[in-house]
Amino acid sequence: MVHDAYGSPELLELRDIDPPAIDEDGVLVRVRAAGLQVGDCFGVRGAPFAMRLVSGLLRPRYGVPGFDLAGQVEAVGKSVKRFQPGDEVFGACRGSCAEFASTGENQLALKPANLTMEGAAALPTSALAALQGLRDTGSLRPGQKVLINGASGGVGTFAVQLAKAFGAEVTGVCSTANVELVRSLGADHVVDYTREDFARRGERYDLIFDNVENRSLSECRRALTPGGTLILNSGTGARGIEMLIRLVKPLVVSPFVRQKLRRYLSTPNHDDLVVLKQLVESGKLRPVVDRTFPLVETSEALLHIEGGHARGKVVVTL
Ligand SMILES: NC(=O)c1ccc[n+]([C@@H]2O[C@H](COP(=O)([O-])OP(=O)(O)OC[C@H]3O[C@@H](n4cnc5c(N)ncnc54)[C@H](OP(=O)(O)O)[C@@H]3O)[C@@H](O)[C@H]2O)c1
Known part of the structure; x- marks a missing residue:
């Protein structure tokens, strides 16, 4: 084509x-x-x-x-x-x-x-984005509380499963139609964004993996623990200068706050593809x-x- x-x-x-x-x-x-x-x-x-x-x-x-x-x-x-x-x-x-x-x-x-x-x-691209985002950029550890925004999409469906495989307590955010899907992938909690706003629930997360970026930086930071990490994995919803500000602002703010605000670009490589193959073959990822x-x-x-x-x-x- x-x-x-x-x-x-x-x-x-x-x-x-x-x-x-x-x-x-x-x-x-x-x-x-x-x-x-x-x-x-x-x-x-x-x-x-x-x-x-x-x-x-x-x-x-x-x-x-x-x-x-x-x-x-x-x-x-x-x-x-x-x-x-x-x-x-x-x-x-x-x-x-x-x-x-x-x-x-x-x-x-x-x-x-x-x-x-x-x-x-x-x-490849979506599962590697989830793997490298959670493991490398987010340094996810067992027992941590993770929120995956956009949990039912291409990256999110892998991120929910990988966060569970890493031993985290996982909350997925999606629409009503996808609540059961996200639960079936192993999420401990599911927030239906048509009924509830994850940023206003009063819960705090060690890691927020945001595939949607429909919340402001300050709203996301309020839902993070004081030393938590926000991984911004979209930034493309806006256009022109607004997109540039959205892409750059967290990186400019990050050095001045305790919370870690991160963007990253995943890269395909043989070793991580083998990690995915092993996770799939052991039944931890589908x-x-x-x-x-x-x-x-x-x-x-x-x-x-x-x-x-x-x-x-x-x-x-x-
Ligand atoms: N950093 C990297 O290297 C890298 C690599 C790959 C992709 N990405 C980026 O990752 C992002 C996600 O990609 P994707 O392939 O997962 O996209 P996608 O498959 O299009 O996912 C869209 C998902 O977003 C959900 N969604 C829409 N509005 C929402 C809302 N208000 N709240 C929560 N969820 C909402 C949808 O769920 P519902 O249908 O339930 O609304 C849908 O499942 C993209 O911006 C892409 O550019 C980054």
């Missing part, structure tokens, strides 16, 4: 293009399923503008959406050690909404044995797949994500 210009996902066209070339340390994967997320919508629209620093200033450099894949290794470069043709893998790449995608061996791991291709493609779409309906899949109410992950199948 290709777009030659930035704009609505409806611009995407099904077209024959050459398979991507691989160099010495590259891996060519025959894609079976491609996990999508909000970042793919940004990439297709070229907005927020900062995305274009990576994808091309005036027009998309590559023009195939999709960062996440599951599939079979088709070919490997001379210096690749971990994989060989035929291996079933999952991980991160450039342009997974295509029959073939190329990537480096450090961005792949063997697919969890107990997952379908669709389930494995749902993992992907929640909201909907699957055939490749020709990639535009519909992206528009569904842009609706802001995906229930877990959206996956394109090939």
Whole structure:
């Protein structure tokens, strides 16, 4: 699925293009399923503008959406050690909404044995964001009280399960329709945001993992313990200068307060993909797949994500 210009996902066209070339340390994967997320919508629209620093200033450099894949290794470069043709893998790449995608061996791991291709493609970006956010940025420890805002979305469904696996007491925030889902993922408490405001409940959390950012910084800080950590994992709801202020303000305030106010960018790597594989195979983590779409309906899949109410992950199948 290709777009030659930035704009609505409806611009995407099904077209024959050459398979991507691989160099010495590259891996060519025959894609079976491609996990999508909000970042793919940004990439297709070229907005927020900062995305274009990576994808091309005036027009998309590559023009195939999709960062996440599951599939079979088709070919490997001379210096690749971990994989060989035929291996079933999952991980991160450039342009997974295509029959073939190329990537480096450090961005792949063997697919969890107990997952379908669709389930494995749902993992990489969102589950890594949850893992690295809670474990590395949040330094989550057993017994801590964690609140996950946006608990029913692509990142949130993984964050609830991972926080439980780390031994935390977990509160998830979602709408009425998703209360049972979030509870089934292991949340100890669920706040239905249509009935109750998590920032005004009088509860204090050691860690707030905010995938929505619909509350002001001061409201979130009031719901944190004095030494607690706020992880801001969105910031893209606003536009222009308002977005810039929202992105930067917590980082400017943080050095002057006891609470830790953090932003981070997750990065795909082999070791963390293996951590996810082990968690899935031991039954501690499972992907929640909201909907699957055939490749020709990639535009519909992206528009569904842009609706802001995906229930877990959206996956394109090939
Ligand atoms: N830091 C990183 O490296 C990194 C990596 C990946 C993603 N992200 C960011 O993470 C954020 C979340 O991504 P995602 O894939 O999880 O998004 P998503 O799948 O679109 O999740 C949306 C979720 O937000 C919930 N929601 C909407 N309004 C809400 C409200 N007022 N209160 C609580 N929940 C609300 C929705 O639940 P209901 O349907 O129940 O309303 C839905 O489940 C995005 O901003 C993305 O850019 C960051």
